[in-house]
Amino acid sequence: MKYVKYGKCTCCGREYPAVPDLTNCQCGGILDIIYDYDGIRKAFTKDTLRERPDRSMWRYRELLPIEENTPPTPLRVGWSPLYEEPRLADMLDLKRLWVKDDGQNPTASLKDRASAMAVVKAREAGAKVIACSSTGNAASSLAGNAAAAGLETYIFVPSRAPKGKVAQLMTFGATVISVQGSYEETFALSKAAIEKWGWYNRNAAINPYLSEGKKTVAFEIMEQLDWQVPDYIAISVGDGCTIAGLWKGLKDLHAIGFIDRLPRLISAQAAGCCPLNRAIETGEPWKPMEENTLADSIAVGVPRNAHKALAAIRESNGLTVNVSDQEIMAAQGLLGRTCGVFGEPAGVTGTAGVKKLCEQGLLGREDTVVSVVTGNGLKDVANAIKACGEPITIPSDMDRLLEAFAERGVPVS
Amino acid sequence: MKYVKYGKCTCCGREYPAVPDLTNCQCGGILDIIYDYDGIRKAFTKDTLRERPDRSMWRYRELLPIEENTPPTPLRVGWSPLYEEPRLADMLDLKRLWVKDDGQNPTASLKDRASAMAVVKAREAGAKVIACSSTGNAASSLAGNAAAAGLETYIFVPSRAPKGKVAQLMTFGATVISVQGSYEETFALSKAAIEKWGWYNRNAAINPYLSEGKKTVAFEIMEQLDWQVPDYIAISVGDGCTIAGLWKGLKDLHAIGFIDRLPRLISAQAAGCCPLNRAIETGEPWKPMEENTLADSIAVGVPRNAHKALAAIRESNGLTVNVSDQEIMAAQGLLGRTCGVFGEPAGVTGTAGVKKLCEQGLLGREDTVVSVVTGNGLKDVANAIKACGEPITIPSDMDRLLEAFAERGVPVS
Numbered sequence A, B: 001m002k003y004v005k006y007g008k009c010t011c012c013g014r015e016y017p018a019v020p021d022l023t024n025c026q027c028g029g030i031l032d033i034i035y036d037y038d039g040i041r042k043a044f045t046k047d048t049l050r051e052r053p054d055r056s057m058w059r060y061r062e063l064l065p066i067e068e069n070t071p072p073t074p075l076r077v078g079w080s081p082l083y084e085e086p087r088l089a090d091m092l093d094l095k096r097l098w099v100k101d102d103g104q105n106p107t108a109s110l111k112d113r114a115s116a117m118a119v120v121k122a123r124e125a126g127a128k129v130i131a132c133s134s135t136g137n138a139a140s141s142l143a144g145n146a147a148a149a150g151l152e153t154y155i156f157v158p159s160r161a162p163k164g165k166v167a168q169l170m171t172f173g174a175t176v177i178s179v180q181g182s183y184e185e186t187f188a189l190s191k192a193a194i195e196k197w198g199w200y201n202r203n204a205a206i207n208p209y210l211s212e213g214k215k216t217v218a219f220e221i222m223e224q225l226d227w228q229v230p231d232y233i234a235i236s237v238g239d240g241c242t243i244a245g246l247w248k249g250l251k252d253l254h255a256i257g258f259i260d261r262l263p264r265l266i267s268a269q270a271a272g273c274c275p276l277n278r279a280i281e282t283g284e285p286w287k288p289m290e291e292n293t294l295a296d297s298i299a300v301g302v303p304r305n306a307h308k309a310l311a312a313i314r315e316s317n318g319l320t321v322n323v324s325d326q327e328i329m330a331a332q333g334l335l336g337r338t339c340g341v342f343g344e345p346a347g348v349t350g351t352a353g354v355k356k357l358c359e360q361g362l363l364g365r366e367d368t369v370v371s372v373v374t375g376n377g378l379k380d381v382a383n384a385i386k387a388c389g390e391p392i393t394i395p396s397d398m399d400r401l402l403e404a405f406a407e408r409g410v411p412v413s
Helices: A037-043 A046-050 A057-063 A086-092 A111-124 A137-149 A163-171 A183-197 A210-214 A216-224 A241-255 A275-282 A306-315 A325-339 A345-359 A377-387 A398-408 B037-043 B046-050 B057-063 B086-092 B111-124 B137-149 B163-171 B183-197 B210-214 B216-224 B241-255 B275-282 B306-315 B325-339 B345-359 B377-387 B398-408
Strands: A004-009 A031-035 A082-084 A096-101 A129-133 A152-158 A175-180 A232-236 A264-270 A319-323 A368-373 A392-394 B004-009 B031-035 B082-084 B096-101 B129-133 B152-158 B175-179 B232-236 B264-270 B319-323 B368-373 B392-395
Touching: A031 A241, A037 A057, A057 A216, A082 A216, A086 A096, A086 A325, A086 A345, A096 A216, A111 A129, A111 A137, A111 A210, A111 A241, A129 A137, A129 A183, A137 A152, A137 A163, A137 B325, A152 A163, A152 A183, A163 A175, A163 B325, A163 B377, A175 A183, A183 B398, A210 A216, A210 A241, A216 A241, A216 A368, A232 A241, A232 A345, A241 A264, A241 A306, A264 A275, A264 A306, A264 A345, A275 A306, A275 A319, A319 A325, A319 A345, A325 A345, A325 A377, A325 B137, A325 B163, A345 A368, A345 A377, A377 B163, A377 B377, A392 A398, A398 B183, B031 B241, B037 B057, B057 B216, B082 B216, B086 B096, B086 B325, B086 B345, B096 B216, B111 B129, B111 B137, B111 B210, B111 B241, B129 B137, B129 B183, B137 B152, B137 B163, B152 B163, B152 B183, B163 B175, B175 B183, B210 B216, B210 B241, B216 B241, B216 B368, B232 B241, B232 B345, B241 B264, B241 B306, B264 B275, B264 B306, B264 B345, B275 B306, B275 B319, B319 B325, B319 B345, B325 B345, B325 B377, B345 B368, B345 B377, B392 B398
Parallel strands: A096 A368, A129 A152, A152 A175, A175 B392, A232 A264, A232 A368, A264 A319, A392 B175, B096 B368, B129 B152, B152 B175, B232 B264, B232 B368, B264 B319
Antiparallel strands: A004 A031, A082 A096, B004 B031, B082 B096
16 A cells, blocks of 8 residues: 555544554544555546546545555446536525435445445455444445455344345345344444454444545545535535545545645534534534434434544534435435435435525525435335325326326326 | 438338337337448447447447437436456356346436437427336336436326335326226326327337337447457346347447347246247247236236347347246345345346256356346345345344354354
8 A cells, every 4th residue: 555654543643554454543533544645646647547447436546545456346336426407406596516326336325435445455454254233334335345255244233124124135145143132232242243253344433444435435526526626515424434534535635636625514414313413513522312313324323433524524614404304305305306316315315404504595506516315215215105295096097187187286288 | 310211110111210209110010220330330430439438328329319419318327337257157157257237227227228218319309298107117217317307207007006116206206197907007098198298108119219228238238348249148028128129239239340240149037927938939929928927027928029029039049048936036146145236036037047047058168148137126125035034133142143153054263
């Protein structure tokens, strides 16, 4: 890793050699990976990048903590589409708006970026098995990316985990351990097992490489915008790893001179579970909250990467916004019918936040905004069913169709 | 459309000018779009293509029936990944095997290729509304692609349509008419409404442009293989439009000299619903069958594009293979744990067919095969749940974990 200097604790500043199985600092703090930006500046230019045919997260190799000879992961992760959405911008009265649809990843969420990184680092560590505890996108993305790479996975889920998500894991061949107990108890058993068998640890708040995978979403946004920096980038926030990764990517690009300023982040949380935003808003340390939202991927009452996330929001002079479940589901419909993008509830929470900030007058026609959709709506069809209303139901009869259209004011002519 | 000559009936040979709202021949036959291959040969080379940055189905513009100034559709359709799968090839004792994961499309199925074409042609026709009758991937892909393009959709579904699929349509803003009756009655009402209001018709067996969209999957496979022709391409078959499109794309490439021979097609159907394969196998005309399979997207007892599909299989000297639902679900698991690819039942039927042909000795270690996965497993989580078995369920206790691993023979050391 020519350009990686070391891992550095975000709490106490202690430094660690960047071995592949790096975990937390002995003080408990989460590490950050530190790069030799001067070296990267010399070797890596926008022209180098433009010539590169690889359209995946691995096209940014110089800015990633991987060995030069490490092969990329088999599944095509990253280079998800960035759509400009002029009609939605008009509706919200924004100058320009783009939607980054990261549900277009192999297992249908942004988490594939972290899991692909976990697979690469596990291989470098010589590990044959990767483990994590999770009920959601982290688990399915790990199971899928590891299966493609021929690695085994052990995944610990609390027994309340939805059957559909467990089925996806098991289809990818994961050994799934369903723990009869809370998430904390599940995590505890996974931790004990990881220690006992020396499995590679894919827990984003423990393994500092994972947000280095997530940061590729920032690289892509900026390259897809031809390095023209938007005023804001909005994203949903749960345990904090994703927004921290996004910010790291932006700072990387700034440090090597690819962008000349930094956008402000918009941290969107569910009103029923917003411990990080509450900390920003009150200026007090974060405190646990209940997990009172249907947006399951960001229902995180005890965020495991609070430190990095809060620093990212503050450093960027970011905005916070908390949205109700109703506002989240309204954003799902808005993105669907205006942009043809179907996001899961947590996935569209950033867009719900943008809409709310527009209504509050905090964003307006001077502003350019990118909204990241972090996961595909097919992950949670049950909530879409509840939100989308009922179809017109009639017999096969043209007169009844005319009546139904008239009743509902369907504009046919 | 510089290189499109006309539409020609596949039954009676009558020719029609290639207007944007072309439908069937007056004899009832389905039309084929005929190109000026000599003109294309002169203007379009592999080098031209290599320089093109566009990574979507629209990169093959010269071979598509669209006007030169027609903008591409907003959603990124096509250029799905083609993965080489050496481990699965070894397991099946094939020389080489690739999986084309077409579930990696905006609405998660190959049908996006046809729907994007429908959106382009509707715009050329000056239409503001597109309609179809369907319960599945055609409907959701139409709704998504049309929403992104700012077109309205009216979609007729039989009232037995699964709620999840209806929810996806409604999230994309489609006006959904749920018809209390059979599919035939649903189709009849849609036909009457399309005629009454002059909506643009997206029914793949009526609109001859749609398989021209589908054929881009063949272009991509061949370009991704650097024009090295595999011995076989396997795909699941329902109403016949997709295999017909695949074959058309291959013949196009052969006609313009991009490939020097044609692969053989493998037509995979469900054993419980295989009217097209039965026709090939018996040499008799096709007859309707019951729709006795869980692979809903290919449960088509009365295939609407039988003529083109049968011609494609015969012309290619193709193989047919019929697989049980059990074999389909086994293929879902095999692709998941070996390749990290999660396909819906109909999506993995081609791979189930390849496996069966290997077991029967009809494919072997001399053969190179591409298997197309036509839709994402997240489209039908219910069947995955039934197929994948149960997780290990225990309390948070290391001794119980050790016991459970020992009982199940889980290989931890």
